[in-house]
Amino acid sequence: MEALKDKIIREGQAVGTGIVKVDGFLNHQIDVKFMDEIGKEFRRRFADIEVDKILTVEASGIGIACMTAPYFGYPPVVFAKKTTPSTMTEDFYGAEAKSFTKGTVSIIRVAKKYLHEGDRVLILDDFLAHGQAALAMTQLVQQAGAKVLGIGAVIEKGFQGGGQKLRQAGFRLESLAVIEKIDDGTIAFV
Amino acid sequence: MEALKDKIIREGQAVGTGIVKVDGFLNHQIDVKFMDEIGKEFRRRFADIEVDKILTVEASGIGIACMTAPYFGYPPVVFAKKTTPSTMTEDFYGAEAKSFTKGTVSIIRVAKKYLHEGDRVLILDDFLAHGQAALAMTQLVQQAGAKVLGIGAVIEKGFQGGGQKLRQAGFRLESLAVIEKIDDGTIAFV
Numbered sequence: 001m002e003a004l005k006d007k008i009i010r011e012g013q014a015v016g017t018g019i020v021k022v023d024g025f026l027n028h029q030i031d032v033k034f035m036d037e038i039g040k041e042f043r044r045r046f047a048d049i050e051v052d053k054i055l056t057v058e059a060s061g062i063g064i065a066c067m068t069a070p071y072f073g074y075p076p077v078v079f080a081k082k083t084t085p086s087t088m089t090e091d092f093y094g095a096e097a098k099s100f101t102k103g104t105v106s107i108i109r110v111a112k113k114y115l116h117e118g119d120r121v122l123i124l125d126d127f128l129a130h131g132q133a134a135l136a137m138t139q140l141v142q143q144a145g146a147k148v149l150g151i152g153a154v155i156e157k158g159f160q161g162g163g164q165k166l167r168q169a170g171f172r173l174e175s176l177a178v179i180e181k182i183d184d185g186t187i188a189f190v
Numbered sequence: 191m192e193a194l195k196d197k198i199i200r201e202g203q204a205v206g207t208g209i210v211k212v213d214g215f216l217n218h219q220i221d222v223k224f225m226d227e228i229g230k231e232f233r234r235r236f237a238d239i240e241v242d243k244i245l246t247v248e249a250s251g252i253g254i255a256c257m258t259a260p261y262f263g264y265p266p267v268v269f270a271k272k273t274t275p276s277t278m279t280e281d282f283y284g285a286e287a288k289s290f291t292k293g294t295v296s297i298i299r300v301a302k303k304y305l306h307e308g309d310r311v312l313i314l315d316d317f318l319a320h321g322q323a324a325l326a327m328t329q330l331v332q333q334a335g336a337k338v339l340g341i342g343a344v345i346e347k348g349f350q351g352g353g354q355k356l357r358q359a360g361f362r363l364e365s366l367a368v369i370e371k372i373d374d375g376t377i378a379f380v
Contacts, residue, residue, distance in 0.1 A: 023304075028268065028269065028271065028301060028304060029266045029267070029268045029304045030252070030255075030256060030266065030267040030268075030269070031266060032256050032259040032260065032264050032266075032267055033259075033264040035256065036260075058249035059248035059249040059252060059269065059271075062249060062252040062253050063252050063253070063256045063267070065220075066222050066225065066252075066253045066256045066257060067256060070222065070223075070226075076219045076220065076221060076222075077219070077220040077253070078218065078219045079218065079249065110218075111218060114214075114218060
Protein backbone atom coordinates (compact mmCIF):
# COMPACT_ATOMS: atom_id res chain seq x y z
CA MET A 1 0.00 0.00 0.00
CA GLU A 2 1.90 2.99 -1.34
CA ALA A 3 0.15 5.60 0.82
CA LEU A 4 1.16 3.63 3.90
CA LYS A 5 4.81 3.33 2.85
CA ASP A 6 4.87 7.08 2.15
CA LYS A 7 3.38 7.75 5.57
CA ILE A 8 5.90 5.49 7.31
CA ILE A 9 8.77 7.24 5.52
CA ARG A 10 7.36 10.70 6.24
CA GLU A 11 6.13 10.24 9.80
CA GLY A 12 7.81 7.09 11.10
CA GLN A 13 10.99 7.04 13.09
CA ALA A 14 13.61 4.32 12.69
CA VAL A 15 15.27 3.35 15.97
CA GLY A 16 18.44 1.26 15.76
CA THR A 17 18.10 -1.71 13.42
CA GLY A 18 14.91 -3.25 14.72
CA ILE A 19 12.27 -0.68 15.61
CA VAL A 20 10.15 1.71 13.60
CA LYS A 21 7.94 4.00 15.63
CA VAL A 22 4.65 5.09 14.14
CA ASP A 23 3.26 6.72 17.25
CA GLY A 24 2.06 9.67 15.22
CA PHE A 25 -0.67 7.82 13.33
CA LEU A 26 -1.04 4.34 14.79
CA ASN A 27 0.34 3.56 18.25
CA HIS A 28 -0.35 6.61 20.37
CA GLN A 29 -2.01 9.18 18.17
CA ILE A 30 -4.37 7.66 15.61
CA ASP A 31 -5.05 9.14 12.19
CA VAL A 32 -8.60 7.86 11.95
CA LYS A 33 -9.16 8.93 8.35
CA PHE A 34 -6.05 7.00 7.38
CA MET A 35 -7.20 3.99 9.43
CA ASP A 36 -10.35 4.07 7.31
CA GLU A 37 -8.11 3.72 4.24
CA ILE A 38 -6.34 0.84 5.98
CA GLY A 39 -9.71 -0.83 6.58
CA LYS A 40 -10.67 -0.40 2.94
CA GLU A 41 -7.35 -1.92 1.85
CA PHE A 42 -7.78 -4.95 4.13
CA ARG A 43 -11.17 -5.50 2.52
CA ARG A 44 -9.62 -5.26 -0.94
CA ARG A 45 -6.98 -7.84 0.00
CA PHE A 46 -9.54 -10.14 1.58
CA ALA A 47 -12.31 -9.41 -0.92
CA ASP A 48 -13.28 -13.06 -1.26
CA ILE A 49 -14.01 -13.93 2.37
CA GLU A 50 -16.81 -13.28 4.82
CA VAL A 51 -16.02 -13.41 8.52
CA ASP A 52 -18.00 -13.78 11.74
CA LYS A 53 -15.45 -12.06 13.98
CA ILE A 54 -12.47 -9.79 13.75
CA LEU A 55 -9.93 -10.66 16.45
CA THR A 56 -7.19 -8.29 17.56
CA VAL A 57 -5.24 -7.57 20.72
CA GLU A 58 -5.29 -4.48 22.90
CA ALA A 59 -4.41 -1.67 22.59
CA SER A 60 -3.19 -0.54 19.16
CA GLY A 61 -5.10 -3.19 17.25
CA ILE A 62 -8.47 -1.87 18.41
CA GLY A 63 -8.62 1.22 16.21
CA ILE A 64 -7.55 -0.76 13.15
CA ALA A 65 -10.13 -3.46 13.78
CA CYS A 66 -12.93 -0.95 14.42
CA MET A 67 -12.20 0.95 11.21
CA THR A 68 -12.00 -2.29 9.21
CA ALA A 69 -15.21 -3.85 10.54
CA PRO A 70 -17.59 -1.66 8.46
CA TYR A 71 -15.98 -2.97 5.24
CA PHE A 72 -16.77 -6.53 6.30
CA GLY A 73 -20.39 -5.77 7.18
CA TYR A 74 -19.80 -4.96 10.86
CA PRO A 75 -18.81 -8.30 12.38
CA PRO A 76 -18.09 -8.03 16.12
CA VAL A 77 -14.55 -6.97 16.98
CA VAL A 78 -13.07 -9.00 19.82
CA PHE A 79 -9.90 -7.71 21.42
CA ALA A 80 -7.73 -10.12 23.37
CA LYS A 81 -6.63 -8.78 26.75
CA LYS A 82 -3.10 -8.73 28.03
CA THR A 83 -4.05 -8.47 31.68
CA THR A 84 -6.67 -10.18 33.77
CA PRO A 85 -9.05 -7.49 34.92
CA SER A 86 -10.83 -8.23 38.17
CA THR A 87 -14.06 -8.09 36.20
CA MET A 88 -12.93 -10.94 33.90
CA THR A 89 -14.42 -13.80 35.83
CA GLU A 90 -15.50 -16.18 33.06
CA ASP A 91 -13.61 -18.97 31.48
CA PHE A 92 -11.20 -17.81 28.87
CA TYR A 93 -8.87 -19.09 26.21
CA GLY A 94 -5.25 -18.09 26.82
CA ALA A 95 -2.00 -18.17 24.89
CA GLU A 96 1.52 -16.92 25.56
CA ALA A 97 2.98 -14.10 23.51
CA LYS A 98 6.56 -12.96 23.94
CA SER A 99 7.33 -9.33 23.16
CA PHE A 100 10.86 -9.01 21.82
CA THR A 101 10.60 -5.21 21.90
CA LYS A 102 9.64 -5.09 25.55
CA GLY A 103 11.46 -8.25 26.65
CA THR A 104 8.36 -9.62 28.35
CA VAL A 105 6.10 -12.62 28.06
CA SER A 106 2.41 -11.96 28.44
CA ILE A 107 -0.62 -14.16 28.24
CA ILE A 108 -3.35 -12.90 25.98
CA ARG A 109 -6.87 -13.97 26.78
CA VAL A 110 -10.30 -14.05 25.23
CA ALA A 111 -13.42 -15.00 27.17
CA LYS A 112 -14.81 -18.23 25.80
CA LYS A 113 -18.20 -16.74 25.14
CA TYR A 114 -16.78 -14.44 22.44
CA LEU A 115 -15.18 -17.09 20.24
CA HIS A 116 -17.36 -19.97 19.10
CA GLU A 117 -16.83 -23.25 17.35
CA GLY A 118 -17.05 -22.71 13.62
CA ASP A 119 -16.53 -18.93 13.74
CA ARG A 120 -14.71 -17.63 10.67
CA VAL A 121 -12.14 -15.22 12.07
CA LEU A 122 -10.01 -12.48 10.57
CA ILE A 123 -7.02 -11.62 12.77
CA LEU A 124 -5.74 -8.04 12.55
CA ASP A 125 -2.82 -6.32 14.23
CA ASP A 126 -0.67 -3.25 13.86
CA PHE A 127 2.77 -4.86 13.65
CA LEU A 128 3.96 -8.27 12.62
CA ALA A 129 7.53 -8.77 13.80
CA HIS A 130 8.49 -12.16 15.25
CA GLY A 131 4.86 -13.20 14.89
CA GLN A 132 4.31 -13.95 18.56
CA ALA A 133 1.09 -11.99 19.01
CA ALA A 134 -0.40 -13.26 15.76
CA LEU A 135 0.53 -16.87 16.57
CA ALA A 136 -0.98 -16.52 20.02
CA MET A 137 -4.19 -15.23 18.46
CA THR A 138 -4.32 -18.20 16.07
CA GLN A 139 -4.02 -20.44 19.13
CA LEU A 140 -6.98 -18.73 20.80
CA VAL A 141 -9.03 -19.30 17.66
CA GLN A 142 -7.98 -22.93 17.47
CA GLN A 143 -8.79 -23.50 21.14
CA ALA A 144 -12.32 -22.33 20.38
CA GLY A 145 -12.65 -24.69 17.43
CA ALA A 146 -12.99 -21.65 15.20
CA LYS A 147 -11.16 -21.04 11.92
CA VAL A 148 -8.61 -18.41 10.94
CA LEU A 149 -9.54 -17.22 7.44
CA GLY A 150 -6.80 -14.64 7.29
CA ILE A 151 -4.28 -12.56 9.15
CA GLY A 152 -3.80 -8.89 8.33
CA ALA A 153 -0.89 -6.79 9.55
CA VAL A 154 -0.51 -3.10 8.87
CA ILE A 155 3.30 -3.23 9.03
CA GLU A 156 5.37 -6.39 8.72
CA LYS A 157 9.02 -6.31 9.68
CA GLY A 158 10.03 -8.91 7.14
CA PHE A 159 13.51 -9.38 8.58
CA GLN A 160 12.18 -10.65 11.92
CA GLY A 161 10.67 -13.83 10.49
CA GLY A 162 7.13 -13.74 11.79
CA GLY A 163 5.56 -13.53 8.35
CA GLN A 164 7.53 -16.51 7.09
CA LYS A 165 6.54 -18.51 10.16
CA LEU A 166 2.83 -17.79 9.66
CA ARG A 167 2.90 -18.50 5.91
CA GLN A 168 4.77 -21.77 6.49
CA ALA A 169 2.12 -22.74 9.02
CA GLY A 170 -0.41 -22.36 6.23
CA PHE A 171 -2.03 -19.10 7.20
CA ARG A 172 -3.08 -16.56 4.62
CA LEU A 173 -1.26 -13.38 5.55
CA GLU A 174 -1.67 -9.92 4.09
CA SER A 175 0.74 -7.22 5.23
CA LEU A 176 0.05 -3.74 3.92
CA ALA A 177 3.71 -2.69 4.09
CA VAL A 178 6.68 -5.02 4.46
CA ILE A 179 9.90 -3.55 5.80
CA GLU A 180 13.06 -5.25 4.61
CA LYS A 181 15.59 -3.35 6.66
CA ILE A 182 15.86 -0.63 9.28
CA ASP A 183 19.32 0.87 9.48
CA ASP A 184 20.94 4.13 10.39
CA GLY A 185 17.64 5.99 10.52
CA THR A 186 16.44 4.75 7.15
CA ILE A 187 13.65 2.32 6.34
CA ALA A 188 13.75 0.08 3.27
CA PHE A 189 10.68 -1.75 2.01
CA VAL A 190 10.61 -5.11 0.25
CA MET B 191 -29.70 7.60 24.84
CA GLU B 192 -32.56 5.11 24.89
CA ALA B 193 -30.92 2.57 22.56
CA LEU B 194 -27.94 2.45 24.92
CA LYS B 195 -30.06 1.95 28.02
CA ASP B 196 -31.94 -0.84 26.24
CA LYS B 197 -28.66 -2.47 25.27
CA ILE B 198 -27.28 -2.24 28.80
CA ILE B 199 -30.45 -3.84 30.17
CA ARG B 200 -30.50 -6.54 27.50
CA GLU B 201 -26.80 -7.37 27.30
CA GLY B 202 -25.20 -5.92 30.43
CA GLN B 203 -24.58 -7.85 33.60
CA ALA B 204 -24.96 -6.31 37.05
CA VAL B 205 -22.36 -7.54 39.53
CA GLY B 206 -22.99 -6.78 43.21
CA THR B 207 -23.92 -3.16 43.82
CA GLY B 208 -21.11 -1.42 41.98
CA ILE B 209 -20.27 -3.06 38.68
CA VAL B 210 -22.04 -3.40 35.38
CA LYS B 211 -20.27 -5.46 32.78
CA VAL B 212 -20.76 -4.59 29.15
CA ASP B 213 -18.10 -6.89 27.76
CA GLY B 214 -20.43 -7.99 25.01
CA PHE B 215 -20.48 -4.69 23.12
CA LEU B 216 -17.90 -2.35 24.64
CA ASN B 217 -15.11 -3.75 26.84
CA HIS B 218 -14.04 -6.99 25.22
CA GLN B 219 -16.24 -7.55 22.22
CA ILE B 220 -17.11 -4.35 20.38
CA ASP B 221 -20.34 -3.79 18.50
CA VAL B 222 -18.85 -1.43 15.94
CA LYS B 223 -22.15 -0.48 14.31
CA PHE B 224 -23.46 0.50 17.72
CA MET B 225 -20.26 2.44 18.47
CA ASP B 226 -20.99 4.39 15.31
CA GLU B 227 -24.36 5.34 16.84
CA ILE B 228 -22.51 6.31 20.03
CA GLY B 229 -20.22 8.57 17.98
CA LYS B 230 -23.20 10.19 16.27
CA GLU B 231 -24.83 10.81 19.65
CA PHE B 232 -21.67 12.42 21.08
CA ARG B 233 -21.66 14.75 18.06
CA ARG B 234 -25.32 15.61 18.67
CA ARG B 235 -24.59 16.40 22.34
CA PHE B 236 -21.51 18.46 21.44
CA ALA B 237 -22.94 19.92 18.24
CA ASP B 238 -21.68 23.41 19.00
CA ILE B 239 -17.96 22.71 19.41
CA GLU B 240 -15.04 22.00 17.12
CA VAL B 241 -12.06 20.18 18.54
CA ASP B 242 -8.41 19.68 17.58
CA LYS B 243 -7.96 16.37 19.41
CA ILE B 244 -9.97 13.60 20.92
CA LEU B 245 -8.25 12.24 24.03
CA THR B 246 -9.06 8.88 25.54
CA VAL B 247 -7.25 6.18 27.51
CA GLU B 248 -6.36 2.65 26.45
CA ALA B 249 -7.89 0.19 25.87
CA SER B 250 -11.68 0.40 25.81
CA GLY B 251 -11.77 4.10 24.99
CA ILE B 252 -10.02 3.61 21.67
CA GLY B 253 -12.91 2.12 19.74
CA ILE B 254 -15.29 4.78 21.01
CA ALA B 255 -12.92 7.59 20.09
CA CYS B 256 -12.20 6.17 16.63
CA MET B 257 -15.89 5.81 15.81
CA THR B 258 -16.62 9.33 17.10
CA ALA B 259 -13.79 11.10 15.25
CA PRO B 260 -15.49 11.04 11.81
CA TYR B 261 -18.43 13.05 13.22
CA PHE B 262 -16.03 15.77 14.35
CA GLY B 263 -14.23 15.95 11.00
CA TYR B 264 -11.51 13.41 11.82
CA PRO B 265 -9.40 15.13 14.48
CA PRO B 266 -6.49 12.96 15.66
CA VAL B 267 -7.37 10.51 18.42
CA VAL B 268 -4.74 10.40 21.16
CA PHE B 269 -4.91 7.54 23.63
CA ALA B 270 -3.18 7.91 26.97
CA LYS B 271 -1.09 4.91 27.92
CA LYS B 272 -1.25 3.09 31.23
CA THR B 273 2.20 1.56 30.94
CA THR B 274 5.53 2.91 29.82
CA PRO B 275 6.53 0.94 26.77
CA SER B 276 10.25 0.70 26.16
CA THR B 277 9.64 2.55 22.92
CA MET B 278 8.15 5.59 24.75
CA THR B 279 11.33 7.55 25.15
CA GLU B 280 10.11 11.12 24.75
CA ASP B 281 8.97 13.53 27.37
CA PHE B 282 5.43 12.92 28.48
CA TYR B 283 2.71 14.41 30.60
CA GLY B 284 1.62 12.09 33.39
CA ALA B 285 -1.22 11.95 35.91
CA GLU B 286 -2.31 9.43 38.54
CA ALA B 287 -5.54 7.53 38.15
CA LYS B 288 -6.83 5.21 40.81
CA SER B 289 -9.00 2.31 39.70
CA PHE B 290 -11.54 1.47 42.38
CA THR B 291 -12.66 -1.62 40.43
CA LYS B 292 -9.17 -3.06 40.23
CA GLY B 293 -7.81 -1.55 43.45
CA THR B 294 -4.76 -0.17 41.68
CA VAL B 295 -3.20 3.22 41.03
CA SER B 296 -1.77 3.75 37.59
CA ILE B 297 -0.11 6.65 35.90
CA ILE B 298 -1.53 7.55 32.55
CA ARG B 299 0.78 9.26 30.10
CA VAL B 300 0.68 11.18 26.85
CA ALA B 301 3.81 12.11 24.93
CA LYS B 302 4.20 15.88 24.94
CA LYS B 303 4.32 16.08 21.18
CA TYR B 304 0.70 14.94 20.87
CA LEU B 305 -0.90 17.60 23.08
CA HIS B 306 -0.15 21.23 22.28
CA GLU B 307 -0.78 24.53 23.93
CA GLY B 308 -4.11 25.86 22.81
CA ASP B 309 -5.46 22.52 21.56
CA ARG B 310 -9.22 22.23 21.98
CA VAL B 311 -9.74 18.74 23.40
CA LEU B 312 -12.73 16.45 23.73
CA ILE B 313 -12.16 13.73 26.35
CA LEU B 314 -14.01 10.44 25.79
CA ASP B 315 -14.18 7.29 27.86
CA ASP B 316 -16.29 4.20 28.28
CA PHE B 317 -17.16 4.46 31.97
CA LEU B 318 -17.35 7.35 34.36
CA ALA B 319 -17.43 6.04 37.92
CA HIS B 320 -15.38 7.83 40.57
CA GLY B 321 -14.03 10.07 37.81
CA GLN B 322 -10.39 9.21 38.34
CA ALA B 323 -9.50 8.47 34.73
CA ALA B 324 -11.36 11.51 33.40
CA LEU B 325 -9.81 13.80 36.01
CA ALA B 326 -6.37 12.44 35.16
CA MET B 327 -7.01 13.18 31.50
CA THR B 328 -8.06 16.75 32.29
CA GLN B 329 -4.74 17.12 34.14
CA LEU B 330 -2.80 15.93 31.08
CA VAL B 331 -4.62 18.53 28.98
CA GLN B 332 -3.94 21.25 31.52
CA GLN B 333 -0.24 20.33 31.74
CA ALA B 334 -0.04 20.89 27.99
CA GLY B 335 -1.71 24.29 28.24
CA ALA B 336 -4.55 22.92 26.16
CA LYS B 337 -8.26 23.28 26.87
CA VAL B 338 -10.92 20.70 27.71
CA LEU B 339 -14.03 21.62 25.73
CA GLY B 340 -16.01 18.65 26.90
CA ILE B 341 -16.00 15.22 28.50
CA GLY B 342 -18.12 12.43 27.11
CA ALA B 343 -18.79 9.16 28.90
CA VAL B 344 -20.74 6.30 27.42
CA ILE B 345 -21.92 5.05 30.82
CA GLU B 346 -21.89 7.11 34.02
CA LYS B 347 -22.38 5.37 37.34
CA GLY B 348 -24.10 8.34 38.93
CA PHE B 349 -23.92 6.91 42.44
CA GLN B 350 -20.11 6.87 42.48
CA GLY B 351 -19.73 10.63 42.37
CA GLY B 352 -17.36 11.17 39.46
CA GLY B 353 -19.88 13.11 37.39
CA GLN B 354 -20.68 15.47 40.24
CA LYS B 355 -16.98 16.05 40.83
CA LEU B 356 -16.33 16.92 37.18
CA ARG B 357 -19.38 19.20 36.89
CA GLN B 358 -18.44 21.00 40.10
CA ALA B 359 -14.95 21.53 38.69
CA GLY B 360 -16.62 23.35 35.81
CA PHE B 361 -16.29 20.75 33.09
CA ARG B 362 -19.01 20.18 30.54
CA LEU B 363 -19.93 16.53 30.84
CA GLU B 364 -22.23 14.49 28.65
CA SER B 365 -23.00 10.92 29.73
CA LEU B 366 -25.05 8.88 27.31
CA ALA B 367 -26.57 6.71 30.04
CA VAL B 368 -26.52 7.47 33.76
CA ILE B 369 -27.01 4.55 36.13
CA GLU B 370 -28.60 5.44 39.44
CA LYS B 371 -28.36 2.10 41.16
CA ILE B 372 -27.10 -1.43 40.63
CA ASP B 373 -28.66 -3.90 42.99
CA ASP B 374 -29.52 -7.56 43.08
CA GLY B 375 -28.86 -8.05 39.39
CA THR B 376 -30.96 -5.08 38.31
CA ILE B 377 -29.84 -1.78 36.83
CA ALA B 378 -31.80 1.44 37.38
CA PHE B 379 -31.18 4.55 35.30
CA VAL B 380 -31.59 8.15 36.45
